[in-house]
Amino acid sequence: MSPDHEPEEPPGRRPRTRRDTLVLAGKTAGALITFAVTVGAFWIALVDRTPGPTIDEWRLKADNTCQRDFGDMQTSLHSAMLQMAQVVRGMPPAGTRSPELASVVTSMDEVASAFRAMSADFAEIPVPEGYDRRDIDGLLRDTRNFASTFTTIATFLVNHQVGQSTPLQIQATVRAMRALQSTTMPSWVAGARRLGLTECLAIMGTSTMGPATPTPASFTVGQQALVDHIDSRVLTGCVPAFAEENAKVIAAVNCAAVRPGPARNPLVMRFIDAKALKAWVAGLSKGLGSHGCARGDSSGPWNHEGTAAGTLVCKPGANGSYLAAWTFDGEDVAVVAEAGDRRTIWTWWKDNAYLLTP
16 A cells, blocks of 8 residues: 555534524424324314214115105005916916006016115115124115016016017016015015114005014916916816926916815926926836726826827826826826826826816
């Protein structure tokens, strides 16, 4: 290292002047003032903020919603359902325009629109913070289901009048009507009671106290159409057979035999199409030969006045009974009747098999 080059050293700090001290103090004071103002504003906002909605306020707004959305309707909910039931019982043939049916369609559309409006209005009412929403959410769900069910019914009735209803649409309508009576309406009423919606319950025609008035059993559209096709001189006193209905069977009824023979009420079923009926008969006929029911267990064709009608199956039934099952292929209908022995059911069948009216 050459003697004329000294090691470098960091420059020393400049002494703080009075001006620097004053500037620093001013900045510190400004920061403290800003912090104090922020805390003060937050505290004032916290103390003076408007309290959130209460469940009583929600209940009042919900009752007002029911009054507003249903107050202008020309037809009450129960009147609309009564009109529907009356028309279904006297349903005209497909493709027939009916003023009565058109009036019911108008009522169904009006009720559906009211429930859609109610669902939207319910959803806009603020719910109290921390409140258990299960009853409110259930009411919203059931209200939407009301709207969709009445729309489904109205659409089917319109298509029926112009001859464009399909078996799938009939099945969907039957399911919707069944769900409305057995699930949607009882659930809606129960939820409205728990929430204390007295005005909404009054609109539904339901008391705010005690259980909902049970709805008497009634036929679905498909069941009524099937009953109207059954000869009352052979079978009578038909009642719905919901347990027998499924994706393949769109309508089923149990009816009492007018003439003695069957040990239990015969079952009449309408299938969704010919393919479903054929598959059902094939399963019932498995392992049987075509010997003729007069001779014993058998599966084979049967005729009415020389015209092929369908398939007749005779075989042992459940619990020691003997059954006869026969189809009307052109109608996608099947009948099952049972007696204590083969001779009894065979004798009855010969005189009563052709039990559908034109």
